[in-house]
Amino acid sequence: MAQCEWKPNFHTTLKKELAWKCRGLQVSINNRGRGTCNWRTKDLQIAQCQCCSTSSFPVSSTTTITRRRKAMEELKSQRDHHHQEEVEYFVNENGWKVRRMIATGLEMTEVAALQAQAFYLPLRFSNYLPFPLFQAEKFSRLTNRLKNSAPDRYACLVAEASSETPEVAQDLVGVVDATVYGDKDVLQYLPGAKEYIYISEIAVLKKFRRQKVATALLKACEVLARSWGFEYLVLRAYEDDFGARQLYTNVGYKVVSADAPLKTKLVRQRIRVLMVKQVSHEST
Numbered sequence: 478m479a480q481c482e483w484k485p486n487f488h489t490t491l492k493k494e495l496a497w498k499c500r501g502l503q504v505s506i507n508n509r510g511r512g513t514c515n516w517r518t519k520d521l522q523i524a525q526c527q528c529c530s531t532s533s534f535p536v537s538s539t540t541t542i543t544r545r546r547k548a549m550e551e552l553k554s555q556r557d558h559h560h561q562e563e564v565e566y567f568v569n570e571n572g573w574k575v576r577r578m579i580a581t582g583l584e585m586t587e588v589a590a591l592q593a594q595a596f597y598l599p600l601r602f603s604n605y606l607p608f609p610l611f612q613a614e615k616f617s618r619l620t621n622r623l624k625n626s627a628p629d630r631y632a633c634l635v636a637e638a639s640s641e642t643p644e645v646a647q648d649l650v651g652v653v654d655a656t657v658y659g660d661k662d663v664l665q666y667l668p669g670a671k672e673y674i675y676i677s678e679i680a681v682l683k684k685f686r687r688q689k690v691a692t693a694l695l696k697a698c699e700v701l702a703r704s705w706g707f708e709y710l711v712l713r714a715y716e717d718d719f720g721a722r723q724l725y726t727n728v729g730y731k732v733v734s735a736d737a738p739l740k741t742k743l744v745r746q747r748i749r750v751l752m753v754k755q756v757s758h759e760s761t
Contacts, residue, residue: 564576567696567697567700567701568693568696568697568700569639570689570693570696571688571689571692572638572639572688572689573636573638573650573651573688573689573690573693574636574637574638574639574693575635575636575637575693575694575696575697576634576635576637577632577633577634578632578633578634578652580623584635584649585616585619585623586616587648587649588615588619588633588635588649588652589612589613589615589616589619590612590615591649591651591652591680591682592615592652592678592680593608593611593612593615594682594683595680595681595682595683596615596680597611619633622654622656626656629657629705630656630657631654631655631656631657632654632655632701633652633653633655634652634653634654634694634697634698635649635651635652636649636650636651636652636681636690636693636694636697637649637650638650650681650682650685650690651679651680651681651682651685651690651693651694652678652679652680652694653676653677653678653679653680653694653695653697653698654676654677654678654679655674655675655676655698655701655702656674656675656677657672657673657674657675657705657707658672658673658674658675658711659671659672659673663675663711663751666733666734666751666753667708667709667711667753669708670707670708670709673707673708673709673710673711674698674701674702674705674707674709674710675711675712676695676698676710676711677712677713679691679694679695679712681694691724692724692727692728695725695728696728698710699754699756702756703756703758707756708755708756709753709754709755709756710730710753710754710756711751711752711753711754712725712730713749713750713751714749714750714752715747715748715749715750716735716747716749716750717747717748722750725752728754729754730753730754731752731753731754732750732751732752733752733753734750735749735750735751736749736750
């Protein structure tokens, strides 16, 4: 059991003790505005508490490096074991190849860390949690999806460098979720469909963006849709996120609707657009 202590970023004095729990990880803030977090590495498979990485939280750097090195060696061993078996790559182009995530604690932790790095916005009130909690939340959500979804109803796809690409420091550079849904509000735009594959949580490490990683992930989703027998891929993007919308348009997605704007001016809302792609099932 490990423990660390910090002071929250906000200065409001809390009158009640608040606590968050997320699959073995517990954080509490007492009425003095100080917080503690406890976690069991057995549950989360997290080798390092990232909230202890700054000078405010003194830890043994030697211990941290040793734990991380052991974790990476174990992850590499697991990957080597799985790759010795037949691994199905949905896409292998532009220096990137995409496969399903290996459902092991260490790789799931790496995926959760990648998603957390991509989506963590500390300035937003909704993300006023320490980064380790945000990462743990992603890990818990990933675990629940794998546990509660059939193999042909949910898949987490990961991108890694192909053999033609120069060696990179990270093994995983991108990730995307593909989930089968049947919401009526969406089906009205999909003629003849009863269900569709919804694309979400697409994330690419910052240093590998604009290198066709996201394109490879989206193309892998098309291959997955064909293998599962679905005709439509669906995703949502912010209306003002022109970069993301251009990416989706380039690979064949079309805007079919947009969120209705709020009538009140008290809440600032980012409008989302619904984008759809019809998958061709012709042999390629």
